[in-house]
Amino acid sequence: MAASLVKSLSKLCINAPKANLLPNSPWLKGTSSFQFSTLRNQTTLLKKNQSLLPAMKTGSALDHRSLLHTTSVCASTYERKLWREPRVIDRFYRLHWGAWIRTRGGRKKKLYKKTAKHRAYLQQHIFCTAGQSIKLSRLVTEHWKEPKYFVDTPYDPYHKRTNCSFFPNYPKFYP
Amino acid sequence: MASKVTERALNLVKSMPRVGLGNIKDLPTATYKKQVNRGRRQKKKGRGDKGQGSRNTWDPLGYEGGQRPLIDSVPSEKYYGQYAIRRQYPPISLLELQRMIDLDRVDVTKPVDIVSICNTGLFKFEVAKNHFGVNITEEGCDVFAAKINLEIQWTSELVIAAVEKSGGTITTRYYDPQCLAALFNPLAHFKKGLPIPKCKLPPQDALAYYSDPEFRGYLADPEKILLAREKLAQKYGYKLPDLGADPVKDLLLMRKDPLQIFYGLEPGWIVNLKDRCILKPKDEDYLRYYYNVH
Numbered sequence: 001m002a003a004s005l006v007k008s009l010s011k012l013c014i015n016a017p018k019a020n021l022l023p024n025s026p027w028l029k030g031t032s033s034f035q036f037s038t039l040r041n042q043t044t045l046l047k048k049n050q051s052l053l054p055a056m057k058t059g060s061a062l063d064h065r066s067l068l069h070t071t072s073v074c075a076s077t078y079e080r081k082l083w084r085e086p087r088v089i090d091r092f093y094r095l096h097w098g099a100w101i102r103t104r105g106g107r108k109k110k111l112y113k114k115t116a117k118h119r120a121y122l123q124q125h126i127f128c129t130a131g132q133s134i135k136l137s138r139l140v141t142e143h144w145k146e147p148k149y150f151v152d153t154p155y156d157p158y159h160k161r162t163n164c165s166f167f168p169n170y171p172k173f174y175p
Numbered sequence: 176m177a178s179k180v181t182e183r184a185l186n187l188v189k190s191m192p193r194v195g196l197g198n199i200k201d202l203p204t205a206t207y208k209k210q211v212n213r214g215r216r217q218k219k220k221g222r223g224d225k226g227q228g229s230r231n232t233w234d235p236l237g238y239e240g241g242q243r244p245l246i247d248s249v250p251s252e253k254y255y256g257q258y259a260i261r262r263q264y265p266p267i268s269l270l271e272l273q274r275m276i277d278l279d280r281v282d283v284t285k286p287v288d289i290v291s292i293c294n295t296g297l298f299k300f301e302v303a304k305n306h307f308g309v310n311i312t313e314e315g316c317d318v319f320a321a322k323i324n325l326e327i328q329w330t331s332e333l334v335i336a337a338v339e340k341s342g343g344t345i346t347t348r349y350y351d352p353q354c355l356a357a358l359f360n361p362l363a364h365f366k367k368g369l370p371i372p373k374c375k376l377p378p379q380d381a382l383a384y385y386s387d388p389e390f391r392g393y394l395a396d397p398e399k400i401l402l403a404r405e406k407l408a409q410k411y412g413y414k415l416p417d418l419g420a421d422p423v424k425d426l427l428l429m430r431k432d433p434l435q436i437f438y439g440l441e442p443g444w445i446v447n448l449k450d451r452c453i454l455k456p457k458d459e460d461y462l463r464y465y466y467n468v469h
Contacts (some may be wrong), residue, residue: 073402081259085236087246093254103252125252131243136306139246149263151310151329174274174297 082143089144092128092136096147097157097167100128100136262307262381264329265300267292269337270315276323286429286438288326289350290358300359302352313337324427326393329384335391336407342416345426348393349377349385354436361437364444370456373434373442373465393433434468441465 092100107122114122128136137145147159161167177185192198214457222229237246272292273280280295289309292298298308308328316337330347338345350358352415354374357364364371377385377394385392388399418424434442443465445454456462 085246087237088249088257090253091246091249093252102249104249105250107250128245135237135245146304148258149265149306149310150261151264172271172274174271174278174280 083141084138084144088136088139093125093155094136094140094144097161098133098137100133101155101158102128103126159165185324223380232408259305261305263305264308264310265298265306265460266310266312267298268312268314269319270332271297272311273315273319273321283321283323284423284426286324286326286426288358288431288438289328290361290437293359299357299460301354302359306355307352308348308350315460322423322427324429326431332389332407332410336411336413339407339415340413342421344391344418346393346430347351347385347389349381350436351375358436362448365448368445368447370443371437371440371467374436376433376468379427392395393430403446434466 092102094100096100103125104122107119111119127133160169162169194255219229227233237244257397272281275292275295275297276283278299281287281291285291292309293300298309300309307400310329311325311327311334313331313333320341321335321343322341323338323344325338325345326348327345328347328349331344335345351374357372361462376382382394384390385393388395388403391400391403403416418427421427429438430440436442440446440453441455443461447454456465
């Protein structure tokens with residue numbers, strides 16, 4: 001069923017002169033029979049230009065070994081880091097609407113003598129008070145108050161206030 | 176016979192005072208020396224009387240009068256770990272996207288990618304702030320009803336389901352910062368006269384996401400993507416529209432090459448806006464560079 005679907009879809013993909021990956025890529029290995037041709041039936045950028053340069057080497061420039069391994073970027077230059085008060089940034093987290101959250105003390109210490117309920121209580125991340133949040137906002141620069149759009153963090157759903165009549169989420173208006 | 180306007184002007188000039196040194200303004204290029212403050216009036220240098228302000232004995236940051244400050248008493252937690260390196264994806268909701276389509280800000284008869292979204296002027300991102308593209312959020316997944324060929328940088332499963340249920344296709348695609356700068360403002364990039372850059376492969380920690388058929392990655396196996404479409408339709412309980420019988424199937428199946436960043440343009444080309452032509456490289460070295468991954 002899947003094969004027939006794939007076969008029917010193979011005719012649908014555009015045979016445009018747009019370039020595509022070279023056909024001998026590792027992630028196409030073992031699927032030499034598939035027909036879905038965005039990757040297969042079309043000329044590659046390289047092959048397309050073979051006519052222009054017949055003398056050029058047209059072997060696979062993609063080394064199989066290195067194809068699925070890209071260089072691991074581990075850059076952290078001084079220039080990219082902005083001024084910060086380390087004692088604030090190491091301990092608190094600012095939500096986009098102005099609240100700061102923190103952890104409880106003792107959540108990693110002497111757990112053997114703590115009940116499960118106590119351990120769960122200590123695992124919580126809690127809000128700072130309004131006064132504390134104001135003070136923390138004064139201790140950091142404007143850069144730290146701009147929203148950071150990290151993805152797949154546990155704090156994602158908390159950047160918007162819900163169920164609060166004093167700070168409602170108005171939908172964006174597009175004229 | 177002079178007109179009324181010229182008569183009035185002449186009368187004005189006649190009634191004005193004589194031009195002299197006292198009523199002339201200096202040229203804009205004139206520079207003035209900084210006023211040096213000397214004498215009794217500048218005794219305190221603008222710092223006021225006594226106190227921390229004048230003696231520069233400010234308390235350290237976070238000081239609370241001697242009591243253990245808040246910023247010292249709370250345990251540490253790596254909330255901002257690697258903040259300067261981590262990728263960020265500014266969000267746009269499906270609802271906003273639908274609204275843009277309804278208001279004809281986005282042309283659905285062509286493939287919609289980050290360029291189309293930025294050209295509306297309603298979405299902006301900054302490469303300098305580690306923004307790596309657009310993240311489509313789930314708000315509005317119930318009301319989304321547009322057949323669209325969407326290409327974005329990050330999304331969730333529910334969004335993919337919503338788009339595919341409406342009969343569209345969705346791909347997640349990585350662009351490196353140099354390409355993103357060109358994509359954000361293609362006009363400005365072409366005006367610079369630089370060749371269109373080739374897109375690099377994603378970094379290691381992103382490679383898994385963009386090779387995943389579950390997230391419709393552009394590096395994923397197309398066969399597996401078809402299976403994933405069917406599985407998702409079963410999971411969320413909607414009937415998967417038939418791509419084969421679709422009148423706009425050509426549009427929906429349009430994809431860019433992994434090295435390509437603009438539809439219809441290849442890496443290495445220079446778009447000459449003034450002479451309205453495109454310059455393509457012929458040199459071996461250039462072609463080898465632009466048409467290979469590394």
